[in-house]
Amino acid sequence: MPTLGSAMKITLNVNGEARSLDVDPRVALLDALRTHLDLTGSKKGCDHGQCGACTVLVNGRRINSCLTLAVMHEGDEITTIEGLGEPGSLSPLQKSFVKHDGYQCGYCTPGQIMSAKGMIAEFNMGWPSNVTDDLGTAPDFTEAEIKERMSGNLCRCSAYPGICHAIREAAPDEGTIEEAAE
Amino acid sequence: MKPFDYVRAASHGDAHDNAARIIAGGTNLLDLMKHQIETPTKLVDVTRLDMTEIEEAENSVRIGALVSNSDLAADPLIRERYGVLSRALLAGASGQLRNKATTGGNLLQRTRCPYFYDTTQPCNKREPGSGCMAMEGQNRILAILGTSDKCIATHPSDMAVAMRVLDARVEIEKPDGQIQLLTLDELYRLPGDTPHEETALEPGDLIVAVHLPDAPKGKHVYRKVRDRSSYAFALVSVGAVVHTDGGKITDAALAFGGLGPRPWRDTEVEQTLIGEAPSEALFEKAADILLADAKGYGGNDFKIPLTRRVLKSVLGELTGATQ
Numbered sequence: 001m002p003t004l005g006s007a008m009k010i011t012l013n014v015n016g017e018a019r020s021l022d023v024d025p026r027v028a029l030l031d032a033l034r035t036h037l038d039l040t041g042s043k044k045g046c047d048h049g050q051c052g053a054c055t056v057l058v059n060g061r062r063i064n065s066c067l068t069l070a071v072m073h074e075g076d077e078i079t080t081i082e083g084l085g086e087p088g089s090l091s092p093l094q095k096s097f098v099k100h101d102g103y104q105c106g107y108c109t110p111g112q113i114m115s116a117k118g119m120i121a122e123f124n125m126g127w128p129s130n131v132t133d134d135l136g137t138a139p140d141f142t143e144a145e146i147k148e149r150m151s152g153n154l155c156r157c158s159a160y161p162g163i164c165h166a167i168r169e170a171a172p173d174e175g176t177i178e179e180a181a182e
Numbered sequence: 183m184k185p186f187d188y189v190r191a192a193s194h195g196d197a198h199d200n201a202a203r204i205i206a207g208g209t210n211l212l213d214l215m216k217h218q219i220e221t222p223t224k225l226v227d228v229t230r231l232d233m234t235e236i237e238e239a240e241n242s243v244r245i246g247a248l249v250s251n252s253d254l255a256a257d258p259l260i261r262e263r264y265g266v267l268s269r270a271l272l273a274g275a276s277g278q279l280r281n282k283a284t285t286g287g288n289l290l291q292r293t294r295c296p297y298f299y300d301t302t303q304p305c306n307k308r309e310p311g312s313g314c315m316a317m318e319g320q321n322r323i324l325a326i327l328g329t330s331d332k333c334i335a336t337h338p339s340d341m342a343v344a345m346r347v348l349d350a351r352v353e354i355e356k357p358d359g360q361i362q363l364l365t366l367d368e369l370y371r372l373p374g375d376t377p378h379e380e381t382a383l384e385p386g387d388l389i390v391a392v393h394l395p396d397a398p399k400g401k402h403v404y405r406k407v408r409d410r411s412s413y414a415f416a417l418v419s420v421g422a423v424v425h426t427d428g429g430k431i432t433d434a435a436l437a438f439g440g441l442g443p444r445p446w447r448d449t450e451v452e453q454t455l456i457g458e459a460p461s462e463a464l465f466e467k468a469a470d471i472l473l474a475d476a477k478g479y480g481g482n483d484f485k486i487p488l489t490r491r492v493l494k495s496v497l498g499e500l501t502g503a504t505q
């Protein structure tokens with residue numbers, strides 16, 4: 001009889017690569033990424049779902065990786081900031097954040113970019129938001145829509161205007177959710 | 183976090199486990215486990231079970247317990263016929279959280295009372311018999327209706343308010359396979375002397391779906407008032423479906439968030455409105471009835487006049503009478 005909460009062997013599919021690890025069931029997906037897999041791009045701000053610094057894509061959808069367990073994600077496709085692009089081959093959103101000063105200290109930035117990636121996919125699927133006037137028609141990609149849809153990502157440096165510009169400009173070059181899941 | 187065993191349920195049978203706690207989106211349970219407010223020794227992960235569909239049946243819609251808050255809000259049928267529900271969902275949490283949060287988990291999310299969250303403080307809900315710090319403490323976000331001298335917590339869900347407007351029934355599968363259908367007033371208990379007993383669910387029960395009957399006739403509104411304009415819980419919210427014809431209100435269904443230990447509905451308020459011509463005086467009367475038993479605890483006194491104003495404003499918008 002194993003002791004309560006003994007470690008489990010799991011395989012996670014991260015940025016297209018199968019990675020095996022031994023984890024205590026208590027380990028949040030965020031901590032598995034950062035400390036077990038050395039993918040330190042995803043950040044820990046609050047550890048309670050309140051700041052968005054830990055945002056990653058799971059099967060193409062943005063989630064807070066601090067509020068989910070690593071062991072719950074066997075079989076899922078996980079995408080982190082490292083999977084979007086690296087120096088020299090930045091994704092359109094990453095480039096646009098650089099161009100528009102979408103950060104100051106940069107701590108929230110990976111979460112902002114992953115969230116924006118997921119948000120653009122949601123927008124492309126015609127999802128409404130709290131500021132969409134009519135639930136029956138596809139919304140326009142306005143600043144008000146971006147602000148509302150990105151409210152789950154806080155920026156302590158208040159780089160919001162740059163973040164907003166960066167997302168607006170990069171959005172047409174970013175793909176749909178199917179592409180994000182690939 | 184305290185250690186626990188983890189099991190991924192492969193069948194409903196696995197989920198009916200008296201010794202385990204169900205985990206779905208995990209966005210409330212894991213938060214509480216990190217604070218050691220919840221300390222289960224076993225988690226059963228139900229996320230791979232077959233409860234992910236939104237199905238249309240005759241005169242009703244059946245929403246699987248695992249349908250995410252974002253999928254539900256964006257569903258074309260829900261947007262078209264149950265606008266108040268889409269709106270309530272979109273007013274809650276953040277894009278990331280809504281992607282993970284499930285229909286079943288949202289219903290069972292626990293209060294945001296600051297003392298419930300602070301394990302160094304007494305709280306009758308967290309530790310029965312220890313006392314209630316909120317009564318004379320920080321109670322800005324807490325309840326004014328349906329409270330007891332043991333607990334004044336609110337139920338924080340926006341979704342549940344819209345579901346109360348829509349007369350939703352929660353489909354519960356018992357460990358012996360029997361199905362129970364509960365209204366939200368039957369699901370959620372008032373605190374009384376036992377604020378730790380929050381719902382009618384028993385160990386081993388699994389929420390499998392929520393049923394919505396045909397929507398009531400009328401225009402749908404969900405109005406949420408909070409401390410910032412996005413990503414914050416409600417201070418006061420109103421979900422409403424109201425129809426007017428020939429200058430009179432013919433149909434009205436209203437429920438309120440932020441006021442009570444469960445989404446608050448008072449059919450007397452609706453009866454007061456139905457058959458009458460919309461007017462400022464009528465809306466005042468409806469507010470008088472809603473708030474007749476309201477009790478403030480200092481920090482939340484403001485909710486009484488705020489509720490009155492929000493109710494009048496929503497009724498004005500829905501009937502075209504006043505703003």
Ligand SMILES: Cc1cc2nc3c(=O)[nH]c(=O)nc-3n(C[C@H](O)[C@H](O)[C@H](O)COP(=O)(O)OP(=O)(O)OC[C@H]3O[C@@H](n4cnc5c(N)ncnc54)[C@H](O)[C@@H]3O)c2cc1C
Pocket residue numbers: 048049050203204205206207208209210211212213228247273274275276279282283284285286287288289290291338339340341387388389390413414415416
């Ligand atoms: C920062 C933040 C802001 C938020 N803001 C809002 C807001 O503005 N409005 C709002 O309404 N909500 C808000 N929420 C709460 C959020 O909506 C809930 O956390 C979420 O809906 C819970 O769903 P879940 O699937 O993650 O539940 P879980 O955390 O998985 O479970 C919650 C509870 O439900 C039980 N459970 C889950 N599924 C079942 C089932 N099928 N059968 C039986 N029991 C089950 C679990 O055992 C647990 O007790 C916020 C949360 C956070 C972290």
Ligand code: SF4
Pocket residue numbers: 293295296297298304305306307308313314315316317324332333334335377
């Ligand atoms: S209001 Fe309820 S939840 Fe809050 S401290 Fe009192 S008993 Fe606890």
Ligand code: FES
Pocket residue numbers: 043044045046047048049050051052053054055064065066067
């Ligand atoms: S670290 Fe996950 S939301 Fe803050």
Ligand code: FES
Pocket residue numbers: 102103104105106107108109154155156157158159
């Ligand atoms: S750039 Fe510093 S927190 Fe956003």
